[in-house]
Amino acid sequence: MTVLWRAWLAIVLLAVATGGAFARGPAPLEYIDLAALPPEAITTLARIRAGGPFPYSRDGVVFSNRERLLPIRPRGYYHEYTVPTPRSRDRGARRIVTGAPGEHYWTSDHYASFSRIRGTP
Secondary structure (H helix, E strand, O other): OOHHHHHHHHHHHHHHHOOOHHHHOOOOOEEEEHHHOOHHHHHHHHHHHHOOOOOOOOOOEEEOOOOOOOOOOOOOOEEEEEOOOOOOOOOOOOEEEEOOOOOEEEEOOOOOOOEEEEOOO
């Protein structure tokens, strides 16, 4: 068996073992309109644009994209911000993750899924 054939076989087996995620990368993201977000998310976006103040000490920390649901970027590219959840005793599950200027993502399920926010400056 040639070296090239072995390398091809290894790539195919890796793609099968990972459900094809290795070959495809993250799935395309759905969009969510700014108007469809809860009011707390709008407030958080305004705080992000203004540079603060932020109510949670973890706001602005680097988001590492371990789930690989967002486009793959270098470490430090993404930052996360808490969107308060009414009646929650802790930070809740809702976040906005930012990338480049105008690049904002919404998750209401603590990073299990993301939508790109449409209509942000």
